[in-house]
Structure formats: structure tokens, C-alpha cells
Amino acid sequence: MSRTQTIWIGIGVVLLALSFFAQNLLPDYAVRVLTITCINALLVASMAPANGMTGVFSLGHVGFVAVGAYAAGILSLPVATKGSMLPDLPGWLAGWYLSFLPSTLVAGCVTAAVAIVVGAPLLRLSGHFVSVATLGFLVIVNEIVINADSLTRGARTFTGVPLETTLPWALGWLVVGLIALGRIASSPTGRAWRATREDVVAARAIGIETQPTRLSAFVLGAFFAGIGGALYAHYLGSFSPKSFLFAYTFTLISMLVIGGMGSLSGAVLGTVVVTALSEVLRNLERGMDFGALSIPPLYGASQIALGLLFIAIMILRPEGLLGPREIRFPNARSPKETTHDSAAP
Amino acid sequence: MTLLRRELLLGLAASLALMGAALAADPIRIAAPFNVTGGLSSLDAPALNGAKLKVAEINAAGGVLGRPLELEVFDTKSDATTVASVASQLVGGGKLAAGIGFTDSDSALALGPIFQKAGIPFVTPGATSPKLPDQVGDTMFLACFGDNVQAAAGAEFVRDQLKAKQVFLLRDNSAEYTTLLAKYFEAAYVKAGGTIIGHDDYKSGDKSLTAQITKIKAMATKPDAIYIAANPDDIGLVVKQFRQAGVMQPIIGGDGYDTPLLLSVGGKGANDVYFSTHAYMAADGTKPIQAFIKAYNAANKTDPENAFAALGYDTVALVADAIKRAGSDDPAKVKEALAATKGLEGITGTISFRPGVRVPDKTATIIGVKDEKLFLAAQVTPSFVPAP
Numbered sequence: 144m145s146r147t148q149t150i151w152i153g154i155g156v157v158l159l160a161l162s163f164f165a166q167n168l169l170p171d172y173a174v175r176v177l178t179i180t181c182i183n184a185l186l187v188a189s190m191a192p193a194n195g196m197t198g199v200f201s202l203g204h205v206g207f208v209a210v211g212a213y214a215a216g217i218l219s220l221p222v223a224t225k226g227s228m229l230p231d232l233p234g235w236l237a238g239w240y241l242s243f244l245p246s247t248l249v250a251g252c253v254t255a256a257v258a259i260v261v262g263a264p265l266l267r268l269s270g271h272f273v274s275v276a277t278l279g280f281l282v283i284v285n286e287i288v289i290n291a292d293s294l295t296r297g298a299r300t301f302t303g304v305p306l307e308t309t310l311p312w313a314l315g316w317l318v319v320g321l322i323a324l325g326r327i328a329s330s331p332t333g334r335a336w337r338a339t340r341e342d343v344v345a346a347r348a349i350g351i352e353t354q355p356t357r358l359s360a361f362v363l364g365a366f367f368a369g370i371g372g373a374l375y376a377h378y379l380g381s382f383s384p385k386s387f388l389f390a391y392t393f394t395l396i397s398m399l400v401i402g403g404m405g406s407l408s409g410a411v412l413g414t415v416v417v418t419a420l421s422e423v424l425r426n427l428e429r430g431m432d433f434g435a436l437s438i439p440p441l442y443g444a445s446q447i448a449l450g451l452l453f454i455a456i457m458i459l460r461p462e463g464l465l466g467p468r469e470i471r472f473p474n475a476r477s478p479k480e481t482t483h484d485s486a487a488p
Numbered sequence: 489m490t491l492l493r494r495e496l497l498l499g500l501a502a503s504l505a506l507m508g509a510a511l512a513a514d515p516i517r518i519a520a521p522f523n524v525t526g527g528l529s530s531l532d533a534p535a536l537n538g539a540k541l542k543v544a545e546i547n548a549a550g551g552v553l554g555r556p557l558e559l560e561v562f563d564t565k566s567d568a569t570t571v572a573s574v575a576s577q578l579v580g581g582g583k584l585a586a587g588i589g590f591t592d593s594d595s596a597l598a599l600g601p602i603f604q605k606a607g608i609p610f611v612t613p614g615a616t617s618p619k620l621p622d623q624v625g626d627t628m629f630l631a632c633f634g635d636n637v638q639a640a641a642g643a644e645f646v647r648d649q650l651k652a653k654q655v656f657l658l659r660d661n662s663a664e665y666t667t668l669l670a671k672y673f674e675a676a677y678v679k680a681g682g683t684i685i686g687h688d689d690y691k692s693g694d695k696s697l698t699a700q701i702t703k704i705k706a707m708a709t710k711p712d713a714i715y716i717a718a719n720p721d722d723i724g725l726v727v728k729q730f731r732q733a734g735v736m737q738p739i740i741g742g743d744g745y746d747t748p749l750l751l752s753v754g755g756k757g758a759n760d761v762y763f764s765t766h767a768y769m770a771a772d773g774t775k776p777i778q779a780f781i782k783a784y785n786a787a788n789k790t791d792p793e794n795a796f797a798a799l800g801y802d803t804v805a806l807v808a809d810a811i812k813r814a815g816s817d818d819p820a821k822v823k824e825a826l827a828a829t830k831g832l833e834g835i836t837g838t839i840s841f842r843p844g845v846r847v848p849d850k851t852a853t854i855i856g857v858k859d860e861k862l863f864l865a866a867q868v869t870p871s872f873v874p875a876p
Contacts, residue, residue, distance in 0.1 A: 150491055172577040179569050289691075299664035302597050302623050379572055381597040381623075385662065386568055422573070429562065442524040442563040 147471045148325060151408075155318035159311060164311045174310050176422055179315035181373045184414040185320045187398045188407050189367035192324060192360035195405030195467070198340035200267060201359055202312070202392060204279030206284035207254050207365045209387035211372025213295055213395055215250035215287060216304045219243065224303045231293035243307040246317075248375040254369025255362050262361040266354055269343070281392065288384045294314065295384075302381035308374045316374060317411075320367045325407055327363065336360050337405075403463030408470040413463065417449075424448050497552040497765055513551070515558035516538045518543075518807060518816045519578040519587035519608070524594060526566025530720055531591040534793040536561065538800030539588060541780075541787050542752045542808075551743075552808050553815065556627050560584070575602040582609050585817035586810070586826070588631075588803045591796055592663050593617040600624030609823040613799040614766075616743065617664060618876035621846035626843035629826055631803040631839065634851040635665065638764040639672035640870035641852035642715070645762065646678040646740055648864060652712035654685045655740075659717040661689040668718040669742045673715055675874040679817060687709055697726060701733045702733055715737045718746050724753025738762060748792040758860060764776055764852045766795035767836040768864045776835040795836065795853075802834035847876075 166174050180213075186429020187209060193199045218241045220228060225237055241249065265276050288295045295301060327333050335356045338346040376382060392400050424445035431438045456464070520539060523532040540559060547556045560578060564571045578584065579602055587603055590596045591614030603610045604625040611629040612620070618634025646652045655677060658671035674684055686707060688700045704711065714737055718726055723745050730739060738760045745763035754761070767777060769792050780801060784792045792798060809832050811817055814825035827846065831840045837850040856865035 170580045172573065172580045175573050175576045179573065194818050283679055297661045298667050300597050306601060307862075379568055379598055381594070382568065383664065385593050386594075390567070425563070425570070440561065446525065446565070 145329070147469070148329070150472050151325070152318075152322060153342070154322065159314050159318055161310045162283050162314045178308060178310045178313045178378060180418045181317045182308070182371055183380060183395065183398065183418065184411045185313075185317045185367060185374070186371040187395055187402070187414050188317075188321055188324055189364045189371060190395065191405060191407055191410050192333075192336060192364045192400050193357070194243065194364075194399060195403075196328060196336040197357045197360045199269070199361065200274045201277040201361070201364075202274050202396070203261075203280035203284075204364070204368055204395065205387050205392045206259060206277075207368035208372040208375065208391070209284050209288060209384070210254045210257050211250040212371030212376040212387065213372075214253045214369065215246045215292060216376045216382075218249055219246040219305060219324075220303055221305070221309075227291065228301075228303055229296065236294075241379060241394030243305070243312075246369055247377075250373035251366045251369040254372065255366040256392070258362045258365030259358070260356045262365075264358045266361060267290060276409035281388070285384050285388055287385075297372065298384055300381050304376050304380045306377060306380045308378035312372055312376070316370055320339045320370070321407055321411070324363070324367070328407065332359060334483065397453060400463055401453065402418055403467065405467035406463075406465045406469050409463055409465035409468075412465060412470075416464070419477060420452065421445060421449055422478040429432040513555040515556045515702075516552060516811060517558050517560055517583060517800060518583050518804075519589070520559040521562045521564045521571065521574045521578065521587070521589040521595075521599065523566040523590065523592075523653075524563040526722070528566045528590075528592055528595070528755050528784055530749070530793070531614060531796045532566075532589075534797035535589075535591055535653050535800035535803075537788050538780075538784065538792070538797035538802075539804045540800075541612070541784055542801045542804035544787070544828055545783070545806055546804070548825075552811050553817070555817075556810065557804070562591075564595060566595075568594055568604050571595045571598040572602065575599040579603065579606040579608065581815070585819060586611065586807045586822050588613060588800075588807060590615050593620055596620055597623060600628055603627055606819075607770050607823070608819040609810075609826050611803050611826065613803040614796045617668060618847050619668075622807065622876075626827075629649075629804050629806075629841070629846045630832075630835070630848065632766055632848075633852060634847045634876060635669050635742065636672040636874045636876055637850065637870060638852045639669050640676035640867035640873045641854065642740055642762075642764045643673050643680055643682070644677035644870050644872075645764070645854050645866055645868055646713055646715070646738075647677060647682050650738055650740075650762070652682065652738070654683045654709065654711050656686045656688075656707075656711035656714045657717075658688050658690065659715060660692050660699060660719055660722065662692045663719055665742075665744065666692075666719060669716040669744075670715070671875045673717070674866070676870065676872060677715075679872050685709060692722055694722070695725070697729050698733075701735060704735060705733065710784055711737060712765055713740055715740045715810075717742060719750060721745065724749040724751075724758075727754040727761055728757035731759075736760070743795065746796070746855075748793055751857070751862075756860060758857045761857045762854055763850040764854055764867055764868070766850075766853065767798045768853050768862075769795055769798060770864075773864070780835050798836045802836050802839070805834055805846070806832060806839055 190204050193201050197291030221240055261280055268276055289298050335351045338351050339353050339356050398413040398417045428441050428444040429441035522536040541561055543557045562574045564574050587610040590612050593615050596612050596615040604627045609627045609632050616632050616635045618636050618668050621628045660666040690697055718741055727739055741763045743765040746765040750758050810822050811823035814821035827841055830840050839848045851867050851869045854866040855862050
């Protein structure tokens with residue numbers, strides 16, 4: 144494990160410990176914004192393996208988020224609520240429910256299974272074709288969710304999911320996700336991912352099979368997308384098929400692109416920057432009062448300002464804030480050298 | 489020198505303004521999250537403007553309990569996660585007597601649990617799902633009728649006044665509002681003795697309805713009328729395509745049709761279209777509506793876009809009445825006073841809540857289109873209302 148990784152894990156653990164206090168000390172609004180930032184950061188980071196590292200630019204990621212959210216929602220509705228909300232639920236799902244952690248894990252596994260089925264044929268494609276095909280997947284998921292009335296309530300709002308996603312849970316999953324993705328990204332598997340991105344022919348020449356390699360990135364990303372979807376479901380408690388369509392797709396992709404594709408710290412940075420900016424601008428556009436001087440509210444101005452900022456970032460830093468790099472901590476001299484230095488006269 | 493004088497004047501003005509604020513009584517704060525931008529803005533923005541108008545009128549007349557009302561307006565951008573963030577920002581941002589907002593269930597459901605937990609009553613001007621209050625809890629109220637009432641009113645109008653014995657039912661299957669509306673319509677129409685001779689679906693955003701229209705034209709028995717449960721964004725294009733394909737039977741729908749888009753996009757195609765909504769917002773409407781249109785025009789430089797403007801106005805009236813009867817801006821007392829509302833005269837009808845039911849019983853207005861102009865077709869209080 145590199146020094147940078149150790150430091151990152153340390154920071155993650157310290158933040159996690161702090162979050163237990165933060166959720167009682169900070170105002171509810173701040174806790175909520177931090178929680179959704181963690182969920183979005185996990186979702187954006189889970190796009191990094193496929194979209195950034197293997198060069199499979201998937202637009203269907205939110206489809207996996209939808210699968211995770213619905214799976215977790217159906218699994219964790221209390222039995223009594225199931226009876227009134229989903230009267231036509233098949234018998235084998237109706238009589239029991241799971242608590243928060245198991246339902247989240249199962250949702251992640253279900254999503255990963257879907258990704259294997261979908262990814263096997265789709266990842267034979269590359270370049271723009273795979274983007275269009277994954278967009279097709281997103282639309283198919285939306286159609287299925289709308290039409291599978293007995294499982295999902297169709298187009299109607301799915302509501303009644305217990306509100307369990309607290310800041311420590313969301314941050315905890317983010318830390319777990321980042322550690323897992325970071326360790327794998329710097330392992331031989333992660334290097335194989337990047338090799339298939341840089342040159343498919345050269346990668347094959349050294350014995351890397353393109354399709355299974357890409358599929359592993361795709362499925363791993365989908366697993367954490369499913370987890371993120373489950374956290375989202377337990378965060379809002381209600382959602383509908385249109386929550387998981389183009390608007391959310393573009394939000395997540397803009398966070399990824401702003402932060403820098405192919406970088407996990409970039410994914411987190413992009414999410415934090417976009418969320419913080421949109422929250423600040425959203426509060427500014429309500430207008431201000433300085434005694435005699437007042438600025439009237441200008442709703443929608445925050446979206447315009449955000450769009451302009453994105454354009455500026457793309458012009459000044461076309462690869463995003465970090466590009467493919469990670470935030471690294473300079474290697475300190477090894478302990479041995481340090482003792483040498485201090486022993487010197 | 490001039491610079492100094494200007495600064496002095498500014499300082500003086502600022503201190504005067506501060507003194508003025510301190511002298512006035514503390515305002516009663518009402519949360520007002522609305523989707524001012526995004527997909528729902530064509531409904532939410534008029535509702536907010538209507539609410540602001542009523543607040544201005546109440547404050548000009550001396551406020552409530554001697555204190556002015558103040559709306560804490562937030563734009564929630566038609567996005568559920570923003571709604572949840574705004575809801576906690578409002579709840580954590582100082583004392584609220586009540587909240588008003590939204591014209592759709594998704595937004596109301598995202599906000600609901602947060603206001604419910606804080607015990608602050610929330611009245612939605614336009615989310616018409618009759619299930620909404622029970623999905624959230626005892627703090628959630630509707631100021632409008634439920635979809636079951638308007639669908640039943642539409643069904644009785646079709647059966648009794650248009651004399652249509654068989655109807656084709658088309659619905660947008662991408663939203664809770666349209667799927668429920670279609671379900672309630674079918675229940676009420678069959679109960680009223682009509683027959684549904686066919687069903688079909690489309691999805692909000694579909695640009696072509698050729699498949700659905702061809703199916704209707706190819707039917708052996710032709711429908712006397714077509715009920716289309718549609719969202720406001722699509723309705724103009726929908727009626728236009730039906731008429732262009734030569735389907736001239738009356739088209740009936742719900743308050744989703746109550747948008748300027750019906751006439752501006754639908755054009756001639758909108759003729760012989762009927763829809764149920766909350767109020768007839770035209771110069772030949774009732775006296776209070778005429779006064780409302782005049783005041784709205786003066787404040788916003790445009791006539792009310794649709795009935796949601798009037799619903800926003802009535803929602804503030806409802807909340808102000810409850811605060812007055814509660815004699816305090818304590819949210820728990822306001823909640824109880826709201827639930828006990830009896831016979832409050834609004835411009836969209838009279839509002840009363842039956843015990844334990846937080847959806848008001850109201851009369852539905854049926855509006856028709858003739859020569860590309862709206863006219864008041866009927867006022868219907870349905871005799872049978874399907875269960876929510």
C-alpha cells in the first residue's frame with residue numbers, strides 16, 4: 144500500500160469518526176447536503192472504472208442506480224406497508240423484509256448481476272457505439288420500471304421506504320467504495336483496465352482479453368451504483384421512474400467530467416465542487432437585502448451560472464480539475480533517513 | 489465632498505430602514521418552496537404568484553393577528569433531492585407557522601416526511617393525488633380537490649351532458665397523476681353506465697402518437713369520445729395530432745390541460761376539447777375570479793396563466809384563516825385549526841375538511857374549447873367518487 148493510500152484511508156476513518164458528532168452538532172440542512180454529497184460522490188466514483196479507466200463511456204449508469212433503488216425499496220418496505228403499497232407483489236417477496244444494511248448489500252448484488260447480463264453483449268462495442276447502447280439500457284430500465292406495475296408501482300411514486308441513510312452510513316459506504324475501487328485500480332486488474340483504454344491491440348498482445356477486463360470494471364462500478372441507489376432510496380424515502388433518467392445522468396456525468404475522468408479523487412472533488420456551487424448559487428439567487436439596497440430574486444440564475452462555470456472549466460482544464468491524476472501526498476523521507484538526518488551534527 | 493454626502497445619505501437611509509423593520513411587528517413566516525424552474529415551472533410559478541398576491545392583500549389589510557405574513561420562497565428546481573435539502577433548510581431556519589407549495593406528488597412526498605417530523609403543517613395548492621395526505625401523515629393538506637373527484641366529474645359530464653355511451657381511454661403512463669386519473673375515470677364512467685371500448689398508453693415526451701391514433705381509427709365500433717389523461721407539456725401536441733389525423737370526437741381530460749399550451753400549440757385542434765379543473769379563469773368568470781384576474785394582472789403584468797394561480801391564492805387564504813382561528817402562529821395549533829376548516833369561501837370554491845380527511849370536498853369546473861376559445865361548460869359535483 145502506498146503512502147498516499149494510507150493517508151487517504153486515515154483521512155476517511157477520521158472523517159467517519161467526526162461524522163457521528165457532526166450529525167448532532169451541525170444543522171439538519173448541512174447534514175442533508177453532506178449526506179447527498181457522499182451518495183453522489185459514491186455514484187460518480189463508481190463511474191470512474193468503466194467511464195474513465197477502461198474508456199467505455201457509459202451513459203447508462205443511472206439505470207443501475209434505479210435498479211439499486213428499486214431493489215432496496217422493495218426489499219426494505221415493512222410488511223404492512225407492502226400490503227397497501229404493492230398489493231400485487233409476488234408471494235415470495237411479500238411476506239418478509241430486510242433491514243437497511245442487508246437490503247443495501249442485496250441491492251448492490253442484484254445490480255451487479257444485471258450488469259453482467261447487460262455488459263456481456265454491450266461491451267463488445269467500443270467508442271461512441273457503447274455510449275449509445277448504454278443510453279439504450281437506461282431507457283429500457285425506465286420502461287421496465289414503468290411497466291412492472293406489481294413490483295414498482297409503475298409510474299406512480301414509490302414511497303414509504305424507511306428513512307435510514309444517515310451521514311455516517313453514507314460516508315461509511317463512500318469510504319468503503321473508494322478503498323475498494325482505489326485498491327483495485329492500482330492492482331494488476333486496474334492496470335489492465337487502463338491498457339484496454341490506451342490500446343486494445345497492444346493490450347491483447349500482452350495477453351489482456353479486452354471484453355472480460357472491461358466487464359469486470361463495468362460490473363464493479365454497477366455494484367457500487369446499486370449501493371448508491373439503495374442509499375438514495377433510504378435517503379429520500381420516495382422516488383419515481385423519472386428520478387432516474389437524463390437529468391440525474393447529466394448531473395453525475397458533469398461531476399465526473401469536472402473532477403477529471405479516470406481519477407477517484409477527481410470524482411470526489413468534482414462532486415464536492417458541483418454540489419457546493421449549486422447550493423451556494425441556489426441560496427444567492429433568492430435575492431439579497433442590504434438595508435436600503437435589495438437585489439430581487441432571479442430564479443434559474445444558478446443553473447445559468449453553473450453552466451457558464453462548467454464551460455469555463457472545460458476551456459481552461461479540458462481534462463477536468465484533476466484529469467487522470469489522483470491527489471497524491473509527496474513521499475516523505477523514509478524513517479531510516481530521518482533518523483540519519485537528526486543524528487547528523 | 490459629494491461622495492461623502494452620498495455616503496452619509498446612504499447610511500441614514502440604511503439606519504432608517506433598520507428602525508422601520510424593528511418597529512413593525514414580527515412577521516408570521518410561511519415556508520413556500522415551489523418548482524419555479526424546471527419541468528414543473530408552468531404550474532408552480534403561477535401558483536407562487538397567486539400566493540404572493542394574497543399575502544400582499546392580507547398585509548395591506550393589516551396582516552393576521554396584527555402581524556404581517558412573510559413567504560419564505562425557495563426554488564426547488566423540479567428536483568426531488570433539492571426539495572429535500574430545501575425542506576430541511578426551511579425547518580432549521582427559524583420558526584414557521586406553516587408551509588405551502590408544489591403542484592405534484594413527487595415533490596410533496598420528498599418534502600412531507602421532513603415537515604411531518606418537525607410537526608409543521610403543509611398545504612399543497614395543486615398536488616391532486618387524494619392519497620397524498622395519508623402517505624405523509626397528519627401535517628399534509630390539499631387545498632385542491634383530489635384526482636378522484638375531478639375524474640368522476642369528467643365521467644359524469646361525458647355520460648350525462650355529452651351523451652357519450654362508449655369512450656376510448658388513452659393515458660400517459662409515465663406519471664402518477666395520469667395513471668391515477670385514468671383509473672378513477674374508468675371506475676366512475678363504468679359506474680355511470682358507460683363502456684370503455686379500448687385502452688392505450690403513451691409516454692410524456694413522445695412526439696408521435698401515430699400508433700395509438702391508427703389503432704383508434706381502425707376500431708370496428710367508433711368511440712363517442714376519447715378521454716386522454718395527459719400532462720401539461722404534451723397536451724397541445726396530442727390534440728393537434730388527433731385532429732390532423734381526422735379524429736374529430738370530443739377529447740376530455742383533467743386539470744393537466746389547464747395550460748396556455750393547449751390553445752397555443754393545439755390551435756384549431758383544441759376545438760371540442762373539454763377538461764375538468766379548479767376554476768374558470770376568464771373575464772366572463774365569477775365576480776371574485778374577475779377581481780382576482782385584475783389584481784393578478786396588476787402585480788404580474790399578465791393574466792393568470794391557469795387555475796393554479798387561483799389555487800395558490802386560496803391556499804394562502806386557507807392558511808391565514810387557520811392562523812387567525814388558532815390565535816397563534818404555533819404550528820401545532822395551526823395544524824388543528826386547518827383540519828377544522830369549515831366553509832371557507834375561496835375563489836376556486838368552498839373549502840371544508842371532513843374529520844380525518846385532509847382533502848377538501850370541492851366542486852369541479854368543466855371547461856370546453858369552441859372556436860379556439862375557452863368557455864365554461866359545466867360545474868359538476870359528482871354523485872359517485874371512486875375510493876382514493
